[in-house]
Amino acid sequence: MSQQFYLAWAYLKYHWLKTLVLIVAISLVLFIPLGLNTLSKKGSKNMMARAENTPLLVGAKGSDTELNLSALYFKKSHLDPIPHHIVSELVNTKLGAVIPLHLKYQVKNQPIVGTSSEYFKFRKTSFQSGRPMAMLGECVLGSEAAKILQINLGESVISSPASTFDIAGSYPLKMTVVGILNPTGTPDDNAVFTDIKTTWVISGLAHGHENLNEKTADSLVLSKSKTEVVASPAILSYTEITPENIDSFHFHGNPEEFPLQALIINPTDKKGSLMLRGRFENRTDNLHIVVPKITMKALLDTVLSVKDLIMLAAISIGIATLIILTLVFSLSLQLRKGEINTMNRIGGASNAIQLVLSLEIIITIGIGILLAALLVLTLNLYGPYLIEKFIL
Amino acid sequence: MKHILLSSLLCLVLFTSCKNDKKQSETADIESNTPEKPVVYVTNYPLYYFTNRIAGKTIDLHFPASQKTFPDYWKPVADSIAAMQNADLIIINGASYEKWLMNVSIPEDKIINTSESFQDKLLASGHVFTHSHGGEGAHEHPEMASYTWQDLSLAIKQAEAIKNALMTQSEKDKTTFESNFENLKAELEQLHQVFLSTVAxxxxxxxxxxxxxxxxxxxxxxxxxxxxxxxxxxxxxxxxxxxxxxxxxxxxxxxxxxxxxxxxxxxxxxxxxxxxxxxIPPGGGKPVQGDFISQQKSNLEALKSVYITP
CATH class of the missing domain: 3.40.50.1980 (Nitrogenase molybdenum iron protein domain)
Incomplete structure (x- = not known):
């Protein structure tokens, strides 16, 4: 047997290019449907898990999918803002806990998630070090965000402008890192969490500056009366919130009307969930409520139906390839007729010769299967990352 | 013989330690089965007094600014806020009293604004400050008068808001809360009437x-x-x-x-x-002597000395 194996292996080695082409063809034929299946299963599982853990989302009327992808995966979006007073309105219904989300800004490529400390309890995230944000200007980093930004507890991160052309639109704010989360394997790992009010400071809706009533600010005051001070545009807003200047921060406008991108609602029970959904059905304003589980399932069903078509195509191509491979092997035998005759003449038993030829086919197919398995395994490991990187 | 003795001793030690472990785990079970009291934070003395009168020992009541004569000037530190984030209720006065609220991260659904029900009755403090930044339009930062409890009819509404909030936390104590509130309301109502008649x-x-x-x-x-x-x-x-x-x-x-x-x-x-x-102290901080009711009675006596001349 070992002699036959040696001869088969020697033949494959000698015709390495032909063997390699056959192995790659076999592995690809197997990998495409298997890999696609694994990827879609793994991706669906991860996406559904996040959606299932988020009972309800409220946002401006528009694409349900966009609202889901933004609120669950912190993807850049153009969601219309919803007014902050919706939070107190929903809190007063006592039908569930309300967690606001402001998703407009970033620290380099890491999304800033303006929310409340309840978010961490809701997602059951634990702290690697530190604590949730407590004061204006404090932030908490996801485990990956801390690694990517190379930031430790007590250090600072600076918010980036909302877009290249938004240099004056949002204020870069230096935020102190007061907590780092443990890895969760979810988009929370990549986020920079801060209080909703801090995101309003970044957007310029709240700011702090020198006390205009103090003598030190006289050079920056254009006019001053008992009840009104007009400051020069040259007066600079603070770019870092410190214990010394925190009291100077104030809202410009009515905070009740300040923007949010979405709300997570954790209903008290099933009845609460149904009542909330019913109430939003009857609303005439720009708000709507979605059940992430339903939206994501619909999205995944669409993806899966596309996947089914691709699978069908892949299987058809696979069958065609196998037929071609059979043809290749049989033609190869025809071409090697002389070689087989020589083996017969020098005393090779016909069983042994058949074994050599069979081993060549088995080894080629075997290596092809191994390679396909290896590729599927790799995809299984890095699938969620690839989905997040290229699909979401 | 030596071996038998040693083996017996070892068995005894193992048995005792197992028994102790069991005892400890039982204690832990009992502790974990004891229902935890709702943790409630308040921001001034009148709210502390009302909450304490209504809920008594059924809650774990905290008044972090208790050492301040004027709790409206209290500035919380991060640790205080971190503790408040884990509370069940944070009872506030509202009406611009808690200016620090703007600078901290506290979930809104934990905050009970006791002056919410009478927003239309809130008064301006007289401190309206307008400022503008160069070409931007001027914007006002008006302030409300904060010491709402000085009007005892409003104090009753604040106490009622506290009672309603507490009732959401403890189903079994609802009757107690209701009856304690009714007693408090009667006392405040009576004082309110005497204040009115004194000035009248x-x-x-x-x-x-x-x-x-x-x-x-x-x-x-x-x-x-x-x-x-x-x-x-x-x-x-x-x-x-x-x-x-x-x-x-x-x-x-x-x-x-x-x-x-x-x-x-x-x-x-x-x-x-x-x-x-x-x-007549405005009464946001804890009185040096007595409590909220005795302070009001003392205020009433002081007022009588002005209005009712012998």
Whole structure:
């Protein structure tokens, strides 16, 4: 047997290019449907898990999918803002806990998630070090965000402008890192969490500056009366919130009307969930409520139906390839007729010769299967990352 | 024999340690089965008093600014806020009282604003400050008067808001909360009526307030008064004495209400020009003696000394 194996292996080695082409063809034929299946299963599982853990989302009327992808995966979006007073309105219904989300800004490529400390309890995230944000200007980093930004507890991160052309639109704010989360394997790992009010400071809706009533600010005051001070545009807003200047921060406008991108609602029970959904059905304003589980399932069903078509195509191509491979092997035998005759003449038993030829086919197919398995395994490991990187 | 003895000893040690472990785990079970009390934070003394009267020992009540005479000037540190984030309820006064609320991260569904139900009755503090930044439009930062409990009818509404919030936390104590609230309400109602009748005995009497912190007191009991900007630590002499003399001539003022006991010299100077001084603390902080009700009774006696002349 070992002699036959040696001869088969020697033949494959000698015709390495032909063997390699056959192995790659076999592995690809197997990998495409298997890999696609694994990827879609793994991706669906991860996406559904996040959606299932988020009972309800409220946002401006528009694409349900966009609202889901933004609120669950912190993807850049153009969601219309919803007014902050919706939070107190929903809190007063006592039908569930309300967690606001402001998703407009970033620290380099890491999304800033303006929310409340309840978010961490809701997602059951634990702290690697530190604590949730407590004061204006404090932030908490996801485990990956801390690694990517190379930031430790007590250090600072600076918010980036909302877009290249938004240099004056949002204020870069230096935020102190007061907590780092443990890895969760979810988009929370990549986020920079801060209080909703801090995101309003970044957007310029709240700011702090020198006390205009103090003598030190006289050079920056254009006019001053008992009840009104007009400051020069040259007066600079603070770019870092410190214990010394925190009291100077104030809202410009009515905070009740300040923007949010979405709300997570954790209903008290099933009845609460149904009542909330019913109430939003009857609303005439720009708000709507979605059940992430339903939206994501619909999205995944669409993806899966596309996947089914691709699978069908892949299987058809696979069958065609196998037929071609059979043809290749049989033609190869025809071409090697002389070689087989020589083996017969020098005393090779016909069983042994058949074994050599069979081993060549088995080894080629075997290596092809191994390679396909290896590729599927790799995809299984890095699938969620690839989905997040290229699909979401 | 030695082996038998050693083996027996080892068995005994193992048995005892197992028994202890069992005991400890039982204790832990009992502890974990004990229902935890709702953790409630309040931001001033009147809220502390009302909450304590209504809920008593059924809750774990915290008043972090208890050491402050004026809790509205309390500035929380991050640790206090981190503790408040884990509370079940954070009972606030509202009406611009908690200015620090803007600078902290507290979930909104834990906050109970006790003045929410009477937003239409809130009064302006008189501190309207407008500022603009160059070409931007001017924006106002108006402030509300905060000491709402000075109007005892509003204090009742605040206590009711507290009762309603507490009832969401403990189903089994609902009856207790209701009955404790009714007792408190009766006491406050009675005091409110006596305050009203006291001032009604001389409705046109003009008095002075050392500081503009009595807006709700003035409005609730229809007190005709003029607010000054004096501190109890100020020596009332010279210009300040001229100021009140002018007011005396203009409005026939015979009394002044102070936030705290003024200097002896001030008392004497005012007495010499025929002005009687009484002390009615605004009451945001914990009183040195007594409680909220006894403080109100003491305020009432002080007010009677002005309105009801023997």
């Amino acid at each position: 005995s001389q409705p046109d009497l003009e008095i002075a307030f050392s500081h503009p912190v009595y807006q709700y007191f003035e409005a609730a009991y229809k007190i005709k008064g003029t607010s000054l900007h004096w501190e109890p630590s100020d020596n009332i002499a010279g210009d300040k004495l001229h100021e009140i003399e002018a007011l005396q001539k203009q409005k026939d003022i015979k009394s002044i209400i102070w936030e705290n006991t003024p200097l002896e010299a001030s008392l004497s100077n005012l007495k010499n020009i025929g002005i009687q001084s009484i002390v």
